[in-house]
Amino acid sequence: xTRIDVGSxxxxxxxxxFSDLVTRPTGAAVRRCIEREIAALNVGDVAMLDFSHIGxxxxxxxxxxxxxxxLALAAQGSAPGGVVxxxxxxxxxxxxxxxxxxxxxxxxxEFADGGARLVGAVTEDERDIWxxxxxxxxxxxEEMATAAGRELVDMTRILDSLRxxxxxxxxxxxxxxxxxxx
Amino acid sequence: xxxxxxLPSSLDDLSFEQVLxxxxxxxxxxxxxxxxxxxxxxxxxxxxxxxxxxxxxxxxAEFLPPEDPDTLSYWARAGxxxxxxxLFAVRGTVPRPRGAGESEVLLEVTPVTKSDDVHAxxxxxxxxxxxxxxxxxxxxxxxTMGFTMTLSEACQNIVEHAGRGxxxxxxxxxxxxxxxxxxxxxxxxxxxxxxxxxxLESGQRRPLTDRWDDAMALETAVVNSVSRYGExxxxxxxxxxxxxxxxxxxxxxxxxxxxxxxxxxPWDDDVPRREDLAPFPGAQLQITIPxxxxxxx
Numbered sequence: 001x002t003r004i005d006v007g008s009x010x011x012x013x014x015x016x017x018f019s020d021l022v023t024r025p026t027g028a029a030v031r032r033c034i035e036r037e038i039a040a041l042n043v044g045d046v047a048m049l050d051f052s053h054i055g056x057x058x059x060x061x062x063x064x065x066x067x068x069x070x071l072a073l074a075a076q077g078s079a080p081g082g083v084v085x086x087x088x089x090x091x092x093x094x095x096x097x098x099x100x101x102x103x104x105x106x107x108x109x110e111f112a113d114g115g116a117r118l119v120g121a122v123t124e125d126e127r128d129i130w131x132x133x134x135x136x137x138x139x140x141x142e143e144m145a146t147a148a149g150r151e152l153v154d155m156t157r158i159l160d161s162l163r164x165x166x167x168x169x170x171x172x173x174x175x176x177x178x179x180x181x182x
Numbered sequence: 183x184x185x186x187x188x189l190p191s192s193l194d195d196l197s198f199e200q201v202l203x204x205x206x207x208x209x210x211x212x213x214x215x216x217x218x219x220x221x222x223x224x225x226x227x228x229x230x231x232x233x234x235x236x237x238x239x240x241x242x243a244e245f246l247p248p249e250d251p252d253t254l255s256y257w258a259r260a261g262x263x264x265x266x267x268x269l270f271a272v273r274g275t276v277p278r279p280r281g282a283g284e285s286e287v288l289l290e291v292t293p294v295t296k297s298d299d300v301h302a303x304x305x306x307x308x309x310x311x312x313x314x315x316x317x318x319x320x321x322x323x324x325x326t327m328g329f330t331m332t333l334s335e336a337c338q339n340i341v342e343h344a345g346r347g348x349x350x351x352x353x354x355x356x357x358x359x360x361x362x363x364x365x366x367x368x369x370x371x372x373x374x375x376x377x378x379x380x381x382l383e384s385g386q387r388r389p390l391t392d393r394w395d396d397a398m399a400l401e402t403a404v405v406n407s408v409s410r411y412g413e414x415x416x417x418x419x420x421x422x423x424x425x426x427x428x429x430x431x432x433x434x435x436x437x438x439x440x441x442x443x444x445x446x447x448p449w450d451d452d453v454p455r456r457e458d459l460a461p462f463p464g465a466q467l468q469i470t471i472p473x474x475x476x477x478x479x
Contacts, residue, residue, distance in 0.1 A: 016298075016301055018301050018302075018304070018305045020301065020304050020305065020308075020330075022300055022301060022304050022331075022334040022338075023297040023300050023301065023334070023338055023341070024297075024338065024342065025297045026297060026301070055308070056304070056308070056327050056330055056331065057331075058304075058330075058331040058334040058335055058338075058419075058422075059331060059335055059418045059419050059421075059422040060334075060335065060338055060418070060419055063415035063416075063418060064415075067415055068415065090323070090324050090327060091327045094324065094327055094328060094331065095331060095422070098418065098421075098422060098425075099415060099418065102414075102415065102418060103414060103415065
């Protein structure tokens with residue numbers, strides 16, 4: 001996993017001496033820099049975007065840094081293995097949730113307390129299954145179907161949908177969280 | 183001939199219409215005197231809108247400051263004269279502010295022309311706003327983030343759409359006219375730029391309707407969250423502002439051109455839509471967040 005310090009990116013790419021992610025031009029500058037760093041990763045590598053040094057984030061910046069980044073990655077195909085947002089607090093979440101819902105996107109967030117959860121446009125079914133995989137560390141579709149008492153084809157469809165959205169990854173024959181297991 | 187525009191004794195978003203009604207018959211290059219001598223109260227909207235009025239005059243208007251010493255002192259502390267002296271020919275002498283950081287003015291009248299200005303505004307106001315929102319308005323800590331986001335998005339509308347610089351001011355005060363004197367936090371953001379109608383027209387985002395005027399443009403942008411930019415993520419700023427104001431039982435009003443729309447909470451009796459107002463360039467926005475009732479003092 002490769003850590004990208006968004007606070008450092010903000011200071012250097014946008015040349016802003018503040019810690020808040022506000023305004024669309026600032027967000028666009030930060031996103032372009034993050035995209036370049038992600039493009040340099042090896043195929044399958046996971047990027048951890050660390051927001052620990054970011055104060056607050058407004059809607060315009062969240063749209064540029066979060067939504068447009070996820071849309072661009074989805075359009076690029078397989079590389080990288082996934083993106084995890086780390087160090088997220090309430091100061092970021094309100095704007096992030098709004099833009100994710102607006103675009104029908106979701107992402108994995110690691111909160112400051114160490115817990116991970118799905119944020120954005122996912123169904124309750126998808127969220128439950130993601131949380132089960134996250135709790136297990138990795139799981140095969142058969143194992144998940146048996147545990148949930150569901151048809152294998154149905155479980156595989158949901159797991160693959162989460163994998164295509166980079167919310168889970170393949171780990172051999174199993175599905176695993178994109179970031180560290182909590 | 184010089185026209186005298188007399189300001190009302192209490193200058194706020196609604197009484198500012200009296201100012202614009204007086205101004206409407208006079209072209210931009212007409213000689214005008216703005217008479218504030220008998221004004222004893224002004225909201226952030228009143229002060230920022232006055233500066234935008236000055237920006238619309240091609241022939242610099244004269245300005246007669248308030249005679250009441252307390253009012254004069256407050257306008258100085260609010261940073262009004264610092265900018266007014268560049269835009270008006272201010273008659274007489276006005277007091278110098280004794281220093282920034284006065285308790286009732288969270289953000290004195292501040293120019294917004296570029297993105298860096300928005301960063302600076304957000305940076306300056308956060309800590310002070312958090313203290314008042316949590317300890318005086320009894321809102322939960324998360325409301326502070328929403329407030330700063332709302333301020334940021336409101337200021338960005340100037341940078342992204344107005345085509346010229348505008349003004350922002352934030353203040354907390356007891357709202358004696360309504361709410362039984364409860365404390366309110368007020369954001370005013372005013373510009374004399376292109377306004378909502380021309381902004382949407384420039385992006386060819388005008389809806390396909392027979393009727394197209396300032397009121398329709400406001401409805402398109404503020405109610406339907408349509409931006410002049412066609413990208414999918416655009417228009418979320420005003421939508422976010424609307425959501426924040428609604429969740430906090432607040433009030434949002436936006437004036438542009440000859441129309442004004444408002445999201446009116448139960449504690450206010452404003453009308454949601456006004457049309458055929460006196461024309462005025464740009465966009466003028468006001469957000470009012472009231473003290474939460476039933477909370478511990």
